[in-house]
Amino acid sequence: MSELETQVLIIGGGVLGTAIARELSRYKVDVTLVEKEVDFGWGSTKANMCIVCQGGDALEFRKEYHRSRLVWESIPLTEPLCRQLAVPFKRIGELTIFKDNEGMAKYQKLKTRAESLGITTHQFIDRDTLRQMEPNVTKEAIGALYDPMIAITDPVRLTMALAENARQNGVNILTGTEVLDISSGVDEFEVQTSQGSIKSKFIVNAAGMFVDKVAAMANADDFVVFPIKGYVGILDKKVGGLVEHEIHARPEAPGESNIITPTVYGNLIIGTPMKLARRNDYSTTRQMAEIGLRNAQKLVPDISEGDIINSFAGFLMFRNWELGWHECVVSPSRSVPRFISVSIGYPGVSAAPATGKKAVKLLTQEGLKLEENPNFNPYRKAITDFSKLSDEEKGALIAEDNRYGHVVCRCEMVTEGEVVEAIGRGATTLDGVKFRTRAGMGRCQGGFCSPRVISILARQLGIPEEEVTKKGGESRHLLYQSKQLLGVRE
Amino acid sequence: MNRQNVDVAVIGSGPAGMAAAIRAKQSGAENVVVMERAEQMGGLLHQCVHNGFGLLYFNEDLTGPEYARRFMEKAMDVKVTPLLETMVTKISPEREITAISSKEGYITFTPKSIVLAMGCRERSRGALNIPGTRPAGILTAGTAQRFVNVEGFIPGKKIVILGSGDIGMIMARRLTLEGAEVVAVVEILPYIGGLIRNEVQCLHDFSIPLLLEHTITQIHGEKRIEAVNVARVDNNRDPIGGTERRIECDTLLLSVGLIPENELSSMAGVELDPITGGPIVGEMRQTNVPGIFAGGNVVHVHDLVDNVSWESELAGESAARFAMGAKWAEKGKIALKPGRNIRYIVPQTISGEREITLYLRVSDLEEGVRLKIGDIMSKALRVVKPSEMLKIELPMAQLRKLKQGATEIVVDCEKRGK
Incomplete structure (x- = not known):
């Protein structure tokens, strides 16, 4: 161009x-x-x-x-x-928990105001109902405000x-x-x-x-927009059942809210907004991770550090400080x-x-x-999600195209056929394939699938494997061919 | 292949799976299949082109592929049936196996018994929560090993390795031989995570700097990794302020531990030990699910492939005998309890009726200790380390000393008096 x-x-x-x-x-x-x-x-x-x-x-x-x-x-x-x-879209509902009557009174005020504006989906649930709905939520919660409309x-x-x-x-x-x-x-x-x-x-x-x-x-x-950086942690699917609703504790002060919610794929995700940061600085710090985990544990005490399979920084933009x-x-x-x-x-x-x-x-x-x-x-049309097909459909698809019988990501059960589809839809990088198919998003975080996805990307895009990148630009994954550093090969 | 009539199905064909399948066949099971997701048997042995395999099992110094070759040939000799390019996706508590294969499509069958031999996987960066950016150029040592030894690519030329596990140290040497510069191996503990022989042969012999009691506190670089911050740690393994320094690199390898791969085991209802990360097994390598056995790194991470083979042979033999009608209690009546400075013991339970080999690891490095197996056996050891598995033979002569009706044996690693 x-x-x-x-x-x-x-x-x-x-x-x-x-x-x-x-x-x-x-x-x-x-x-x-x-x-x-x-x-x-x-x-x-x-x-x-x-x-x-x-x-x-x-x-x-x-x-x-x-x-x-x-x-x-x-x-x-x-x-x-x-x-x-x-x-994927799933209505899971939200539980905003509170730990005392004062907290409840605050929500009562907000709820009444919302109702006066025609917003009527919220309802209070008591301690026992909360225990039944979410047995793993902190025992300190005396109740919650439930909004069934919230989705992921x-x-x-x-x-x-x-x-x-x-x-x-x-x-x-x-x-x-x-x-x-x-x-x-x-x-x-x-x-x-x-x-x-x-x-x-x-x-x-x-x-x-x-x-x-x-x-x-x-x-x-x-x-001017003010970028506020937050911490996001992804938990292993094996603890994905700890909560079924989005669990939320409202902030005592702006920027201190914390949330734990299921994802549409069956992981849990924890998040805590932090503070004003340099824009585009997606780095995380040890302190962020500690606060993020501690805040999540305030909502669901059973979460442990070992459950976190990945973490990163996210931004939300404040238009106006007040x-x-x-x-x-x-x-x-x-x-x-x-x-x-x-x-x-x-x-x-x-x-x-x-x-x-x-x-x-x-x-x-x-x-x-x-x-x-x-x-x-x-x-x-969605890219095929092999793992969601019935046994009969799986068999039929493999018979039609045996690349669906070749699993490249074992954690998320993604096949070569799906990776090829993703590339056909515009993926040109490892992350592009990952976000479209979930290959590399599981608990081994790409250890198993990255060599396989790189070779499929190279083949489909007609480029050498060393030119395959993680996310474009200078993010090449493999810098040299074998023996290249020894001067044996140019 | 007639899948209605499988005696023993082995999941995985690495060193554990091959040994189990061969022994199952030799023990009389007629129809033994081994299910492997790759194009050939052998598992990760094919990417381990270094030597040091088979010193105990064959009394020879072999490379990984050579060690694999011997078992692959033996498996063919005894007529084990390999199901290649076949990925097991599910095992039910009733032993129904579901798998997909590019050749045969969707497969389900129920063998008479199963050996779990899926091995282990590496811990990733996410599991460590290393702060910093998320650039390209960060990979586990095992993935790097596959790129270098199988695919023919070098990840970078200025390399930092976090963790001093065996694969990391071996890759430090391998990448040095390929012309890359390994600028540091960073280990948070005061001692290495792998074997002494690898510290000597892979690091010292190549003058690769080893930073003990150090860790990585930050990762830099937007697209590709550019540097890491390294700091000294205190006794609680927390970074000490003011000791941080920046080390430029274009690649970070992680060699920070292995985790037994037990997603399938959990689906089958197999109970796992939170310490080993593998199934709780009895002396026959039986799990709590009747007809499901386990051997090798899926049970607990071994240091030496030779022990993986031996342990899995036991699982293979048991699976064959189960398929032919033999029965054992799912749990032995005597529990082995880790005592002072013992991290874990495999098997977790025994019957006390046959001689056994105990595999165990200590929690902390200690010198001048005595290992006490209850009050039936004790052994003086000069030094014990978490990174080196202890293997103790417990003969019948000692087991007979057990009190009638004993339900547990506590194993302690005691400090010897002067």
Whole structure:
């Protein structure tokens, strides 16, 4: 790509950017999406609690906040969207526990207020019911506020599916393309990227953690987001049954909330927000891990350090220090026409479906003409999940294609056939295969499957094995061929 | 192959599985199958191109592939049936095996008895919770061994190894011979995690720096690993402030322990020992599930392949005899209890009616000790280390000294008086 022209340029391939792209693909309009990473959802979409609409979203609903409204409007949209795109979605319900009557009184107030706004799904449960529902939750809890509506999904897989479906419906998607500068002309923008320049009439800035930096490139807006870093730990499936609901203790102070929840794959995930951090610094510290574990143990005491199979850092963006995660940016620039910035903060996944629709509306208000695309296909077929097939289906599939009889990931039971499918859907890296198939996400964390996946990637992409990367760029997994360091081989 | 008529099915064809299958056949079982997910039998022996295998079993110094070859040929000689490229996905408590294979599709059958011989896997970075970024270039020593010795790739040229397990030390030497520079082997304990012979032959002989009582406190690098922080630790194994320093590297290998691979065992209802991570076994290597036996690293992680073979032969023989109608109590009536400075003992229970070999490990390094098997036997030892398994033969002559009706024997590692 040296020079490219498009009507709408979306910057950012996270859950918001791809949701907007997919929403725009319902119309006959020339759309390009650029993502600086080689795959989708690898920024702030990647590391979070995988929860669709937390209880707090409802309890603290404020119709004057964009974010509240977008989360709220997304509730009826998310499940059908996941179904159309064949992405896992499970309603598990949330239990917000409290340890004293004072705590309960606080929730009573919030619940009453929520009810006055028409939000009526919450109910109190007593100690005995809580014990029955969740026998492993801390015995200090005297009850909980139960919200059965809370659901979980796989945000990265949702993002990849949105991108795939958008592409299928005609959106031009460019990965590995980083926006470096934006100049605003009279009726179009010229965007310099790492892969060449793009001319576009409209820009949707969904650059996640860098949303303020991208806005600043175009002199579009003068706002700042504060990246708050949190700790996320994944627990072995063998302790996956410790809880069945999302268990939550509300923060005593902002940023101190902690959560434990099942994932759609049967692991548990623990998380604790931490503090303001340098953006894009995904490193974890010993202290974070200790606090993360300790906070999780306050909810479920039986969790031990040995149950953690992986841990990482995630970010949530505060738009405004006082309002914390309540406020977000989904608005046209005040000074530059046809430039829209979109940032939910946390959690983007809960607000993505309505944000997609909202962005389309804002674009039309800015002058974009839209005509329905009669060929829009909302459905995306899932990659085969061999482990979920019945015995008969497994046998039939292997008979049809024996690559499904070759297990490459033993922990998550992923076959060569699925890895090949994932590559066909756009995976070009080890992580790309991992997020699409779960190969490498199990308890051995890629020890067994990585040599096998690397050789399948090399074969399918027609590249040498040393060029296969973990996550694009300089993340090559194997640096040399045998004997190369001895000067025997060039 | 007629799967309705399998006497013994062995899960896994590494050193444990091959030895068990051969012995099952030799003990009279007619139809013995060994189920292997790879293209050939032998398991991880094929990637262990170094020597040191078979010193006890064959009284010869063999490489891994040579050791494997002997058992593979023997298995063919005695007509064991290998089911290759076949991955067992489930075992039920009623011994129904479910497997998938690229050749035969979906397979289920119920053999008369089963030997679990799945071996072990390596602990990963996640299990250690090492802080820092998550770049490429961090892999377990065993995965690196496969890349170097089987696939023909070198992960990097400036290498730090965390942990001093045997595979890590062997890879330190192997990568040095391949032209890479191993800048440090970092071990949190005051002594190495593997065998002394590997410390000498793999580290000292190649002047590879060994940092005892050190650990990695941070990993640096966005896309590919660029450096690690290394710090000295105190007696509680916590990093000591101010001792941290940065070591540049492009690769980090992990050699921080092995975990018996028992997901299938759990599905079958086999009870596991939280210390060994493997099935609780009796002296015949019987588990709590009738007709399911276990041998080798799936039971407890061994130091030497020779012992894996011997232990698994016992499991294979028992499985054959079970298939032919022999019965034992699932648990021996005498429990072996770890006492002072004993981490574990295998088998966990015995009948007291036949001579046995005890495999055990101590918790801490100690010099000048006496190993006491209840009050029936004692043995003076100059030094004991957690990294070196102790093997004690317990003959009938000693077992007869047991009091009538005894239900347990406590094994202690006592400090010897001056």
